[in-house]
Amino acid sequence: MRRGIAATALVATLALAATACGGDDKGAADGTKAGGELSGTVTWWDTSNDAEKASFQKLAEAFTAKHPKVTVKYVNVPYGDAQNKVKNAFSSGSDAPDVIRADVGWVADFASLGYLDEVPAETAKKIDAEFLPQAAASGKFEGKTYAVPQVIDSLGLFYNKKMLADAGVQPPKTLEEVKTAAAAIKAKSGKAGLYLRGDDSYWFLPLIYGEGGDLVDAKNKTVTVDNEAGVKAFKTARDLVSSGAAITNATDGYANMQTAFKTGEAAMMINGPWAVADTYAGDQFKDKANLGVATVPAGSAKAGAPQGGHDLAVYAGSKNTAAAHAFVEYMTSQEVQVQSTKDLSLLPTRTAAYEQPDVKGNEMVQFFKPAVDKAVERAWIPENGSLFEPLKVEYTKAITGASSPEDAAKAAGVEFRKILKGWK
């Protein structure tokens, strides 16, 4: 009950604040272009991390230089809570943001619930012509375009060049090589070889792709997480930890992983381009050249990393859709994308951006672009995001040895079928 009261109070306060400071633009805030010029307030909920947010806030607020009558309200929402917060705001309608930065896995879900405003036809055409096709695919649902890709990413193997060189090993290409490399690193420095995140199932994807499996087969409406390849992936995860090649945690994994890697407690980790800016801040990487990135280690079948990234979408209930869409277009424009590559080593979604010297010359892009090109496209179904939670429970159980790989795979399959009603 208390929470309800607090929420009501909060909404009331925000409503008051909004009317107080936005009183003048009320008339134009209904999405019409007063005299052809955009005006009003665009509230943007950004989910970028601590190392990235200052840069994005600056870029977002620069929108005002192009459209002086539009005020951009930048709000950073921590990625972990964002999906819930966005849904709460969207379904209640009040206090909802005009634009959100949605993980590629959320777009179909939000769109299927009717929360997203379709991208204007002109922009949709441009997306098909000018963006990386796999990035463009993530913004679509049932043939319509609901989101514009902002950044694209994938996972790679980050390694500490010096630690590997000291132990006399090459960056490993397979999980078997990870094990031998880890043994050498432990013998040389006493530190761990690999930090493998155990509290988030996204990090399980390279393992299951590595065995030639996948979570689901959307074409045939079949759950595949519990097939032979799936079981093998759970076994691999457990084996990496029990053999001592990798260390993990069942809570606070991301923070612990970054700390372990930045301080040299672990020589390798699996992570994405969003972690680069933060990693450079670590003691071990004062000399940026010490950070190496390689393709995720292969399992018994191949090396595969998931395609990730973020799209920008406009809330269907926004009072100011014209300005909101203009803002999205600006934030996904080539100059903004190039700038965020320059600042944060993030990967653009526009094909032409890769021709720009700032992007072309970026070492992380040089590595991650081929990785992204080869990345495994996920099933863009509304339930995409929901699968990660039950999978997380089973992945954590398997990796920490609380349950056998076979049981974990089976239980994940049972939960998946509960979510995907009618699937095999």
Place this chain on the structure above:
Amino acid sequence: MAAHTSQSVAKAAGDDVENDVAARGRSRRTDSDSGNRGENRGGKGASGLRRAVGTHWYAWAMVAPVVLVLGVIIGWPLVRGVYLSLTDATERNVSRTIGARHIEATYQFVGLDNYVDVLSDPVFLQRLVWTVVWTVACVSITFTLGLILANMLNREFRGRAAYRMALILPWAVPGFVSVFAWRFLFNRDNGILNKLLDGGGIAAIPWLDDPTWAKFSVVAVNVWLGVPFMMVALLGGLQSIPGELYEAAEMDGATAWQRFRHITLPGLRTVSMTVILLSTIWTFNMFPVIFLLTRGGPGDSTEILVTQAFREAFVSSPRDFAGSATWGVLILALLMIFALVYRRSLRKQGEVW
């Protein structure tokens, strides 16, 4: 009977004032005295209601706002929750307003299907067992510690006020702040607790990474949060026990243990029973400690019934409102059964409740 009734109808319709005064004069006794009049009243239906309203209108007027507020903030959500648990409402089919567009609700009544689903799923039993273990462990440890501390503080010594302040501190800090602080302390790789153990040459303990240790950790944090309340309540109880009893007992040569057993414990009984009941209900539904400390993990090993209900409603998509309401109603039913049994056993022991 018929004569009685017609008579009272006539009376009620007749001289209101006289009736009023008489009823007012008698009303104090109505609860305790003869069932005779009560029975008479019960059989009268509309006229009885009219008379009751007529005679006690001021009382009704006084109670009305409270009833209204309770009805709005407790009754309505409760009724709505029970209703939702009998439907197939999810995020996809409830009514919602998106900007100017309004989408009508399309969920349907499905009877007891949700209850069958939840109760036939082994998950429910697993969660229930751990919830009971968690509640019993937390309440008994909290109560014992609270009792010991209250006894220690219930005597004159130097710096008593400072100790009391220190012991109440966990209660003054907002719950989520303390839970987050504990989460940092418990961190296996970088937490202070393991750094201390390391200093003492003991291997790191996977506080939140191992199912058993995680259970231990959540109980420990909840006890830490709950002890101040127990201590303060019991301290109040201790101070209401007359000192003469102890003096007399001492004169009779009773040992300290005997005094504690035969004076302190019986003297604290009413207070203890209340705080144990309250604490049981709170602990049973203690969402923040579990959710913020472990998110129900590692895996799902520390998930209790309420956190599971949250998981149903808010974690997967589309959010399953009906399923979550079902869990909520089941939790409520369990607590009501517990309260009834508890009350009955207290009655048997002669407590007035």
